[in-house]
Amino acid sequence: MNKLPEPKQPEKLIDDKGLRIDGRRLDELRPIKLEVGLLDKADGSAYIEQGKNKILVAVYGPREAHPKHIAMPERAVIRCRYHMAPFSVDERKNPAPSRREMELSKVIRESLEPVVLTDLYPRTTIDLFIEVLQSDGGSRCAGITAASLALADAGIPMKEMVAACAVGKIEGKLALDLSDAEDKYGEADIPVALVPNAGLVTLLQMDGHLTLSEFEQGFTMALEACKTLNAMQREVLKKKYATIKEAAEEREEAEVVA
Amino acid sequence: MDMVLVAEPKQVVAPGEVLAEGDHLLGDNAYRIGTKIFSACVGILEVDGNRVFVVPLKGGYFPRVGDLVAGRIVDIGLSGWLVDIRAPYEAMLPASETPGPRGPRRRDLSTSYEVGDMVLAEILAFDRTRDPLLTVKGPGLGKVASGRVVEISAAKIPRLIGRKGSMISMLKKETDCQITVGQNGVVMVWGKSPESERVAVEAIYMVEREAHTRGLTDRIREMISRSRVVEQVAGTQTA
Numbered sequence: 215m216n217k218l219p220e221p222k223q224p225e226k227l228i229d230d231k232g233l234r235i236d237g238r239r240l241d242e243l244r245p246i247k248l249e250v251g252l253l254d255k256a257d258g259s260a261y262i263e264q265g266k267n268k269i270l271v272a273v274y275g276p277r278e279a280h281p282k283h284i285a286m287p288e289r290a291v292i293r294c295r296y297h298m299a300p301f302s303v304d305e306r307k308n309p310a311p312s313r314r315e316m317e318l319s320k321v322i323r324e325s326l327e328p329v330v331l332t333d334l335y336p337r338t339t340i341d342l343f344i345e346v347l348q349s350d351g352g353s354r355c356a357g358i359t360a361a362s363l364a365l366a367d368a369g370i371p372m373k374e375m376v377a378a379c380a381v382g383k384i385e386g387k388l389a390l391d392l393s394d395a396e397d398k399y400g401e402a403d404i405p406v407a408l409v410p411n412a413g414l415v416t417l418l419q420m421d422g423h424l425t426l427s428e429f430e431q432g433f434t435m436a437l438e439a440c441k442t443l444n445a446m447q448r449e450v451l452k453k454k455y456a457t458i459k460e461a462a463e464e465r466e467e468a469e470v471v472a
Numbered sequence: 473m474d475m476v477l478v479a480e481p482k483q484v485v486a487p488g489e490v491l492a493e494g495d496h497l498l499g500d501n502a503y504r505i506g507t508k509i510f511s512a513c514v515g516i517l518e519v520d521g522n523r524v525f526v527v528p529l530k531g532g533y534f535p536r537v538g539d540l541v542a543g544r545i546v547d548i549g550l551s552g553w554l555v556d557i558r559a560p561y562e563a564m565l566p567a568s569e570t571p572g573p574r575g576p577r578r579r580d581l582s583t584s585y586e587v588g589d590m591v592l593a594e595i596l597a598f599d600r601t602r603d604p605l606l607t608v609k610g611p612g613l614g615k616v617a618s619g620r621v622v623e624i625s626a627a628k629i630p631r632l633i634g635r636k637g638s639m640i641s642m643l644k645k646e647t648d649c650q651i652t653v654g655q656n657g658v659v660m661v662w663g664k665s666p667e668s669e670r671v672a673v674e675a676i677y678m679v680e681r682e683a684h685t686r687g688l689t690d691r692i693r694e695m696i697s698r699s700r701v702v703e704q705v706a707g708t709q710t711a
Contacts, residue, residue, distance in 0.1 A: 257532065278561065412505065
């Protein structure tokens, strides 16, 4: 069997001009594409491309809880499955849920639970499916960003959308929104999820090492990025309806002219 | 205290968007942090006096006592039927709430309604702790044996009915169909001809798609009259 060669470690993560391997500045997000409501069968859906990440999220619910014993008498239960497609990484990934995926499912769920008004729908479940089609580092954050968009698209009452972004350290410098290579060969990675209006951080993890002042500076960078992402989320959600509106009203004008 | 509207009324708002600042009253899908009022869903901002609320653009059906709903029988039990009313809860239609022999005496329930039958019912009881209870006692309620069933999002039902029923009465008049709207998003259409039913169904889907646009009633009326012309032309050609 031919095996693909292991992707080589880049010689330098930051070049002489202070730019990263993909040409970004240190405080720059990767290019982001957000789409909403693209699945017909799901109650809500969203799609995100962040750098080479491609993630599809589907939301079902609130719906009847099955099996019945998982239902809570006073609120809806949120279930979340973060899953990576076998073809999402260089080497085939076993499609069975791994330890890592189970952990991510849990932390993503916990990052979203505080914003969803679950007490409006007792004895029901809200199911979230996060499918990573192509992975490029920071997929838990992109997953959260897309998942809250999908929840909003499903019309589920929620305080606001959660946005998430990672910050890390590469070659001794703080860098926003790490790519896969930067995550692998860098020194630290901190995913952060923010509920902007409430000023709530619902996800904060760290691997690697940072000094306290580096952490503080990096954390602030991540929060700013989350706010940018949150603005994008709202824009995309509203644009879906604005597009229909414009088309309908344009049609009307065309009729008047005719 | 000052009351300032931050967002434009009748505009689409996203969850977490600031709607107003000040002493407004909170309506549906609005919540407050400090002095600011935020939206809790995607929808249209509406302002009524000093009450601020958001009419959702999406979302499933949540039962309310007194609602007229249409559902499908999914199971027959010993004392009644289980009905799918497109809510997160399975509704129960007890035999005692249907016309026919009452009491402990057993009758074959499937002679009244079979699995798959469509019934028009009213929600008799429902709260957070119990599944909805239905009744078919009442004029016009019971099995739906004919007509066309259109399923749309329950969030669009208020728009389909319109202010004081303006949209639905226009639809009935223009398409010459009888239309019954279930609050759960199930709409039933009975027309004199398949063509008029088709036009009505088309119009209902258009309301669902364009619920948040302005001048919708006129546009729908326009669409109906246009399809009537097309039909007449087609009619004369075949004749």
